[in-house]
Amino acid sequence: xxxxxxxxxxxxxxxxxxxxxxxxxxxxxxxxxxxxxxxxxxxxxxxxxxxxxxxxxxxxxxxxxxxxxxxxxxxxxxxxxxxxxxxxxxxxxxxxxxxxxxxxxxxxxxxxxxxxxxxxxxxxxxxxxxxxxxxxxxxxxxxxxxxxxxxxxxxxxxxxxxxxxxxxxxxxxxxxxxxxxxxxxxxxxxxxxxxxxxxxxxxxxxxxxxxxxxxxxxxxxxxxxxxxxxxxxxxxxxxxxxxxxxxxxxxxxxxxxxxxxxxxxxxxxxxxxxxxxxxxxxxx
Numbered sequence: 001x002x003x004x005x006x007x008x009x010x011x012x013x014x015x016x017x018x019x020x021x022x023x024x025x026x027x028x029x030x031x032x033x034x035x036x037x038x039x040x041x042x043x044x045x046x047x048x049x050x051x052x053x054x055x056x057x058x059x060x061x062x063x064x065x066x067x068x069x070x071x072x073x074x075x076x077x078x079x080x081x082x083x084x085x086x087x088x089x090x091x092x093x094x095x096x097x098x099x100x101x102x103x104x105x106x107x108x109x110x111x112x113x114x115x116x117x118x119x120x121x122x123x124x125x126x127x128x129x130x131x132x133x134x135x136x137x138x139x140x141x142x143x144x145x146x147x148x149x150x151x152x153x154x155x156x157x158x159x160x161x162x163x164x165x166x167x168x169x170x171x172x173x174x175x176x177x178x179x180x181x182x183x184x185x186x187x188x189x190x191x192x193x194x195x196x197x198x199x200x201x202x203x204x205x206x207x208x209x210x211x212x213x214x215x216x217x218x219x220x221x222x223x224x225x226x227x228x229x230x231x232x233x234x235x236x237x238x239x240x241x242x243x244x245x246x247x248x249x250x251x252x253x254x255x256x257x258x259x260x261x262x263x264x265x266x267x268x269x270x271x272x273x274x275x276x277x278x279x280x281x282x283x284x
Contacts, residue, residue: 005055008062015121027054065094079107091236092157113163117224131159167233178275211272220269228267
């Protein structure tokens with residue numbers, strides 16, 4: 001039985017923590033305690049320090065690097081001998097900075113960002129990317145495999161970079177698909193014929209069918225991944241890629257669409273709401 005602390009049990013964290021409960025001793029913390037009512041078989045911590053004291057492994061599933069620092073930094077003196085497993089989406093530079101901070105506290109650190117959403121978190125089929133020393137990766141691997149298929153990428157920062165590259169593609173694919181649907185609607189072309197041809201072509205990606213009904217019905221409620229998180233990830237990608245000398249003109253366009261979707265009130269809606277960001281203000 002492994003002692004686990006899980007901090008940040010939000011949309012993704014609850015089902016992930018639930019899978020780690022089986023056979024282990026888990027304590028969970030969320031600053032909004034009511035969000036933990038769906039988690040069974042775990043102890044609930046009153047504050048982050050209590051949670052951190054309990055675990056040999058400290059799992060973090062928090063929204064961004066600022067949230068990680070605000071949760072972890074006040075308790076660095078409690079980390080000695082523990083292993084921090086950071087599973088949120090942050091920039092490579094931010095992850096390497098966290099590694100240094102954790103090592104100075106005489107603890108171990110690895111990044112393990114995930115690809116997938118609530119259904120995959122619930123079923124234990126997340127795609128997990130590892131950035132760590134080989135020793136730390138092997139130590140955490142049995143727990144990570146409870147959550148999904150875990151692939152070792154390389155040293156800290158490499159998995160964070162890979163995750164941002166994938167999330168940049170989420171934006172590109174979804175906005176490209178929404179643009180085509182919007183164009184066909186304006187041309188009064190039946191989108192079902194478009195889908196019939198798209199599905200048997202080399203252009204097809206399963207995400208298109210996952211987002212089709214939401215876009216057609218303009219139903220963005222109960223998101224697995226909200227638009228504001230896509231905005232954050234595209235911003236992180238841009239900030240990380242800019243010093244590398246990459247041409248980010250296409251990314252700038254994606255970010256503008258997402259920003260317009262958020263301005264239209266869809267920050268907390270499913271990211272298929274990027275469809276709304278493609279509309280032109282008819283008064284201008």
